[in-house]
Structures are given as structure tokens and as C-alpha cells.
Amino acid sequence: MHESILAYRHRRYLWLALAVVAASIAGYWWHDPQEPPNGGTVFGYTLGTIGAFLIGWLTWFGIRKRRYSSTLGTVQGWLSAHVYLGLTLIVVVLLHSGFQFGWNVHTLAFVIMVLVIASGLFGVYAYMKYPERMSLNRGGAPRSELVDQLEEIDRRSLRVAEQLGPEFHEFVASGVQRTQLGATLWDRIRGRDRSQVLLRSGGATSVVSNKGQEAALDWVAEQQSRAGDAETQAAIGELSALIRNKRRLLKQLGEDLKLQAIVEIWLYAHVPLTAALLAALTVHIVTVFLYW
Ligand code: HEM
Ligand code: HEM
Numbered sequence: 001m002h003e004s005i006l007a008y009r010h011r012r013y014l015w016l017a018l019a020v021v022a023a024s025i026a027g028y029w030w031h032d033p034q035e036p037p038n039g040g041t042v043f044g045y046t047l048g049t050i051g052a053f054l055i056g057w058l059t060w061f062g063i064r065k066r067r068y069s070s071t072l073g074t075v076q077g078w079l080s081a082h083v084y085l086g087l088t089l090i091v092v093v094l095l096h097s098g099f100q101f102g103w104n105v106h107t108l109a110f111v112i113m114v115l116v117i118a119s120g121l122f123g124v125y126a127y128m129k130y131p132e133r134m135s136l137n138r139g140g141a142p143r144s145e146l147v148d149q150l151e152e153i154d155r156r157s158l159r160v161a162e163q164l165g166p167e168f169h170e171f172v173a174s175g176v177q178r179t180q181l182g183a184t185l186w187d188r189i190r191g192r193d194r195s196q197v198l199l200r201s202g203g204a205t206s207v208v209s210n211k212g213q214e215a216a217l218d219w220v221a222e223q224q225s226r227a228g229d230a231e232t233q234a235a236i237g238e239l240s241a242l243i244r245n246k247r248r249l250l251k252q253l254g255e256d257l258k259l260q261a262i263v264e265i266w267l268y269a270h271v272p273l274t275a276a277l278l279a280a281l282t283v284h285i286v287t288v289f290l291y292w
Pocket of ligand 1: 284
């Protein structure tokens, strides 16, 4: 779906956006305000009003987009228009202000607008790039299938551990219980594995980090080297293979969560910055009407 946002209906919104840009540049060229171009000329007011309408409309899109039952065109079409018309704002507002900037709320509105647009650009990039990478990482399977496989491995590990005795059972059960991946957004972005496992050595037990299932694999290897009979050795070997499988699956899942987080994180900038933009813009418009 996301590939087609930019190409939607023979790029009709790209052409519309180019027309808006061309008309703004032509107007700027022809308009002779008898003073340096700025937001207060007739042409300046016209472009400012167009810019403010565009921003209002782009914001409305956020609400509109969620109403899938609406009959006002497709979500894809709206997103395509949102992206292309959103980009025209840079030209429209630059020409509105006559390239004049100062340390004031007008310039603040402009800077926030550029940040909203930059985060939107990253969003489009992420939507085009990451879904394919996510699918490749999961080998084409949905995430739920990886989770099912993980649960199956845990079940089989518990069964093998039961044969091996209470010490093994306690070890595997704690590893299952304390597997923790991507608890917070930051953990997901960093690909942090906070899994732990309870290990018993001698009479003492301790809960240690089980990042990448390293601690579990080390413990199992140690038990295997100590095992007396061939049957126990084989069972421990099976457990070790299961844990290695679990490690591979956790790595895939961690990567999946990480990519998903990247696909979403820009919205944490785009949406609050939109609110800030509306606030700064309101102040801008109110002050020019009060003081102009
Ligand atoms: C109804 C919409 C708008 C109106 C009536 C309006 C009005 C004005 C006026 C009268 C000025 C000249 C002020 C001065 O020179 O002191 C101005 C300048 C400016 N406007 Fe707007 N504007 C509108 C929309 C926007 C939008 C959407 C943005 C950007 C987000 C924007 C950014 C600026 C900037 C950066 C300047 C130049 C400030 C400076 O000279 O330091 N305006 N605007
Ligand atoms: C000042 C201009 C803009 C404003 C005010 C604005 C505002 C918004 C808002 C309010 C949403 C809804 C977010 C949500 O709640 O899910 C949204 C979504 C989106 N925006 Fe913008 N936007 C602007 C410019 C852009 C630009 C230039 C791009 C791309 C180049 C862009 C890309 C996107 C995308 C891809 C979404 C869809 C997010 C989703 O699927 O959930 N935006 N925008």
C-alpha cells in the first residue's frame, strides 16, 4: 500500500502541488508591492491565508484518515495529497514572508512547520522502506507465527526439562517466565533484550541477565560436560538445541519490534509538533491583526 502513496493516480497530487508552487512563484514575480516583499502586502496576505488553510486541512487529515467508513475519497488518495501539498508549504510560506525572518513568533511558526514537514518526510521514507525489511527479517511469516514458534519451543523445553529433573525444570521455567523483549519503546529502538534466568550452582541460586540466551546456554553446556550417562547427555543436548532456536527467534522478534518502532517513532514528533505549529500560527495571525 505504501509504495503507491507517491504514485497515486498518475501522481495527480504531485502535479497539483507543482501547480501551486508555480502559481506562487509567478505571483511573487509579477506582484509589485512598492515595498520589499513581506507578509503584509496583498500578495503576502493571500499566500499567508493559503498557507494557513493548507495547514488546517493537513491537520484535519489526521482526524479524517481514521474514519475509514467516510465516503470522501480513499485514505491512500488523502495521504498522497497530504504529502505533496504539505511539501508546497515550504515555498508558499517562504514567498509569503518575502524571505524575511527575525527572532519572533512568525519565524518560530516557520521553523516548527519545517520540523513537521521533515518528520513527515521521514515517515514516508519509513513507510516505504521498513515494511519490506520487516517482512524479509521474518522470512515472510507474520509476527504471530514467530510468537507461536517461540511458545512451542518453550513447551518442548519444559517437557525435556521435566525428564532431566527439578533443577532443570526450575531453570527452564524461570527462563520462560523472565524472557523480556522490548518492554519500552526505547528498549525496542535499541533492540535491548532484558531477559533473565534463574541459575542454581552449588546450593545457591541467582537471577542473572540472559541476554541473547547466553547465560542459559553456558549453564546447559556446563551441565552437559558433567552429565554421566549418554541418555542425560542427549537430553541436555536437545535442550541446548531448543535454546539456540529460541535465541534465533528472539533475535528475529527483537529486530521486528525495532523496525516497527522506527516506523512509528516519527509520529511522536509529527503530531505534537503539529499542535505546536497551530499554537504558534494562531499567535502569529492574532498579533499581525492586533499590531499591523
Ligand atoms: C492567515 C494567514 C496569515 C496571515 C494573515 C499572515 C500575516 C502576516 C503578516 C502581516 C506578516 C508581516 C509581519 C511583519 O512584517 O512584521 C507576516 C510575516 C510572516 N509570516 Fe505570516 N501570515 C499568515 C500565515 C503564515 C503562515 C502559515 C506562516 C508559517 C507557518 C507564516 C509565517 C510568517 C513569517 C516567517 C513571516 C516573516 C516574519 C518576519 O518578517 O520576521 N505566516 N505574516
Ligand atoms: C505542516 C504540514 C503538515 C501537518 C500540519 C501535518 C499533520 C499531520 C497530522 C495531524 C497527521 C495525523 C497523524 C496521526 O494522528 O496519525 C499526519 C499524518 C501523516 N503525515 Fe503529516 N502533516 C504535515 C506535512 C506532512 C508532510 C510534508 C509529509 C510527508 C512528506 C507528511 C507525512 C505524513 C504521513 C505519512 C502521515 C500518515 C501517518 C499515519 O499513517 O498514521 N506530513 N500529518
